[in-house]
Amino acid sequence: DVSEFYNRQQELETLETWISGNSTRLIGIFGLGGIGKTSLSVKLAQQIQSQFEFVIWRSLQQAPRLDVILSNILPILTNSEHTNNHSIDALMEQLRQKRCLLIFDNLESILQGGNRSGQYQQGYEDYRQLLARIADEPHRSCLILTGREQPGGFAVRSGENLPVRSLKLFGVSPPVCQQILAAKGLKATLLQCQDIVNYFGGNPLALKLAATTIKTLFGGDIQAFLVQGNTVFSDLWDLLDRQFDRLSPLQQKIMYWIAINQEGATPAKLKTEILPKVSGRHLMEALEALAERSLIEDRRSLNDTASTSLMLQPAIVEYVRECLLQTAEQ
Numbered sequence: 274d275v276s277e278f279y280n281r282q283q284e285l286e287t288l289e290t291w292i293s294g295n296s297t298r299l300i301g302i303f304g305l306g307g308i309g310k311t312s313l314s315v316k317l318a319q320q321i322q323s324q325f326e327f328v329i330w331r332s333l334q335q336a337p338r339l340d341v342i343l344s345n346i347l348p349i350l351t352n353s354e355h356t357n358n359h360s361i362d363a364l365m366e367q368l369r370q371k372r373c374l375l376i377f378d379n380l381e382s383i384l385q386g387g388n389r390s391g392q393y394q395q396g397y398e399d400y401r402q403l404l405a406r407i408a409d410e411p412h413r414s415c416l417i418l419t420g421r422e423q424p425g426g427f428a429v430r431s432g433e434n435l436p437v438r439s440l441k442l443f444g445v446s447p448p449v450c451q452q453i454l455a456a457k458g459l460k461a462t463l464l465q466c467q468d469i470v471n472y473f474g475g476n477p478l479a480l481k482l483a484a485t486t487i488k489t490l491f492g493g494d495i496q497a498f499l500v501q502g503n504t505v506f507s508d509l510w511d512l513l514d515r516q517f518d519r520l521s522p523l524q525q526k527i528m529y530w531i532a533i534n535q536e537g538a539t540p541a542k543l544k545t546e547i548l549p550k551v552s553g554r555h556l557m558e559a560l561e562a563l564a565e566r567s568l569i570e571d572r573r574s575l576n577d578t579a580s581t582s583l584m585l586q587p588a589i590v591e592y593v594r595e596c597l598l599q600t601a602e603q
């Protein structure tokens with residue numbers, strides 16, 4: 274249900290341009306949990322469905338094997354119950370014959386947690402092959418993926434004027450925050466929304482959860498909520514819990530370190546002062562994995578080792594600090 278979906282006009286236009294050009298075969302929409310990937314993909318599918326003979330949206334949340342997905346999709350595309358060839362070849366044939374839009378949501382469900390981001394879980398490597406073929410072979414269709422991080426082999430294929438495109442989704446603006454709160458019956462000023470957006474990185478799920486908290490715990494008083502900015506928001510934290518659980522011990526250590534060394538937390542300092550025993554390559558891998566999962570800022574800043582600071586979103590800093598306290602108490 275995307276009846277309460279606001280803005281994202283620019284993202285929708287970008288995606289539509291890529292798809293309408295007919296030359297884009299694979300698109301990835303990436304970003305933190307709750308940032309709006311699923312909603313955006315549904316909204317997009319609604320807007321452009323008339324350009325396609327088939328639109329098929331599947332969630333990978335329950336980590337279905339590829340053969341399950343194929344044996345589910347192929348009968349639809351071939352309009353026959355009796356197709357028993359459920360191979361990638363058979364799908365490619367359909368994607369050549371017909372113009373189909375496939376959307377695979379929650380790709381992270383079939384990727385490994387841990388240090389190296391983007392690796393497939395055991396038993397799911399054939400998805401990699403599927404993606405490679407959809408990206409590299411000529412056909413008339415398009416596959417859209419959503420997930421927290423780019424899968425292996427995606428980044429090297431994607432780029433301007435290439436058939437593979439990547440859209441990184443960021444938080445919503447204060448006016449959209451205002452609309453989300455209004456839909457929950459809360460009247461917030463733009464200034465208040467600016468604060469709330471800063472605190473939650475504009476994450477719409479967090480904004481919705483915050484709205485609930487404001488209503489139930491603060492009697493709808495947004496100002497009181499803002500004054501107690503470091504209150505525990507259990508639901509948002511559940512969300513972060515899930516993200517944090519997937520991290521390797523090294524990644525968690527790095528998150529802790531950045532959270533308590535907010536000022537001047539550069540990759541170089543992290544290396545020399547805190548983790549001298551970890552090889553530079555491992556450290557870089559861990560930082561890139563964290564950036565991929567949107568837990569630290571854009572990976573571009575990682576290359577500029579000397580000057581740029583590693584940043585966490587404010588809500589994530591609070592969360593990580595609380596985790597630290599809990600660990601210390603145990």
Ligand SMILES: Nc1ncnc2c1ncn2[C@@H]1O[C@H](COP(=O)(O)OP(=O)(O)O)[C@@H](O)[C@H]1O
Pocket residue numbers: 277278279280281304305306307308309310311312313445453477478481
């Ligand atoms: N542009 C938007 N306007 C209003 N609500 C949004 C918007 N984008 C996302 N949401 C809401 O935020 C929540 C998280 O969005 P979702 O698409 O599920 O995120 P993701 O798939 O990235 O985890 C959902 O409840 C969704 O309805």
Ligand SMILES: [Mg+2]
Pocket residue numbers: 310311312378379
């Ligand atoms: Mg989703």
